[in-house]
Amino acid sequence: MEITVFELLKSKKTINFDVLLKANLDAAWESWINPEKLAKWWGPEGTAITQCTVDPVLGGEIYVVMTAGSAMGKYAGTNWPMQGKFIEIKPLEKIIIEAKSWTEGQEQESLIEHTIQVEFIPKGANTQMIVIVKINKFGSKARMAAYGMKFGYKAQFKKLAELS
Amino acid sequence: MVESGGNEKNQFTVPFFAFMLLFNQMVKYEISNLNLIFAALSDPTRRDILERLKLTSFNVGELARNYNISLAAVSKHVSILQRAGLIKKRIEGTAHYLELEISQIKKIDNYLEQFESAWAARVQNLNKNLSETEWK
Numbered sequence: 001m002e003i004t005v006f007e008l009l010k011s012k013k014t015i016n017f018d019v020l021l022k023a024n025l026d027a028a029w030e031s032w033i034n035p036e037k038l039a040k041w042w043g044p045e046g047t048a049i050t051q052c053t054v055d056p057v058l059g060g061e062i063y064v065v066m067t068a069g070s071a072m073g074k075y076a077g078t079n080w081p082m083q084g085k086f087i088e089i090k091p092l093e094k095i096i097i098e099a100k101s102w103t104e105g106q107e108q109e110s111l112i113e114h115t116i117q118v119e120f121i122p123k124g125a126n127t128q129m130i131v132i133v134k135i136n137k138f139g140s141k142a143r144m145a146a147y148g149m150k151f152g153y154k155a156q157f158k159k160l161a162e163l164s
Numbered sequence: 165m166v167e168s169g170g171n172e173k174n175q176f177t178v179p180f181f182a183f184m185l186l187f188n189q190m191v192k193y194e195i196s197n198l199n200l201i202f203a204a205l206s207d208p209t210r211r212d213i214l215e216r217l218k219l220t221s222f223n224v225g226e227l228a229r230n231y232n233i234s235l236a237a238v239s240k241h242v243s244i245l246q247r248a249g250l251i252k253k254r255i256e257g258t259a260h261y262l263e264l265e266i267s268q269i270k271k272i273d274n275y276l277e278q279f280e281s282a283w284a285a286r287v288q289n290l291n292k293n294l295s296e297t298e299w300k
Contacts, residue, residue, distance in 0.1 A: 015279075015280045015283050015284075017283070017284070017287045019287055019290075019291055021290070021291060021294050021295075022291075022294060022295045023294035023295070027294060028294065031290060031293070031294060040293055041286065041289040041290040041292075041293040041294075042286060042289075043289075044282075044285040044286065044289055101279075112279055129290075131283070131287060133280075133283050135279070
């Protein structure tokens, strides 16, 4: 039996992580709001963080640029910026960032608009961190905002049609 | 769930730098097609056509009977879906049947999956970074 369009798409709308960090609440919080600390983990192996600014206040901006290193061969030097704004910030509790990520030079085609929600729950000497990344829009030319709120959450095709 | 300390599950099979190579290639060569796919999926009639084709193949005339629009209008929707690569035509003698093209639909899935992989790598990195750092 073939997989339906919506069975394939629905799981990719929201990305969830539930992590027990081996660090206290202050350390976990600082990792997100301190640009020097954030730059240490934001970019995985093979990349470097070449720009990182964080203004951890309501309405403040976060801007992080990940740059491909020499290990990536001909892609070395490619930049992947993420620009965001804090739309909710409760110290040591919760962060919500409205953000967009793209490949530099291909912003229109590669743009992904998303919301990042991070919650911190102290667990003794450790911290439970819950991260929810919700994709809101994909590519500036595709009208995913109108359609995208429908796909991914609904298994039934008729419900999607009713929302349009 | 990724546990801190020594019991981390490896949630991704592709190292991040390899993912980024794939990601960049996808961006350069396939984004225009992905935009076509999303544009095609933005219309309820076209989504309905896909849903019907999920069950069985149809020719355009058979499809058109399900809608209160002209055959020409249905044909236009079919063309958009074909251009996006979401459906394909199968020719049997003189009959042309329309079928769902799953591989294109999976392309969207793959693209968004790579975004998810990037985040998985990031969260794992944070976990590792905090585990290795002594905090006062």
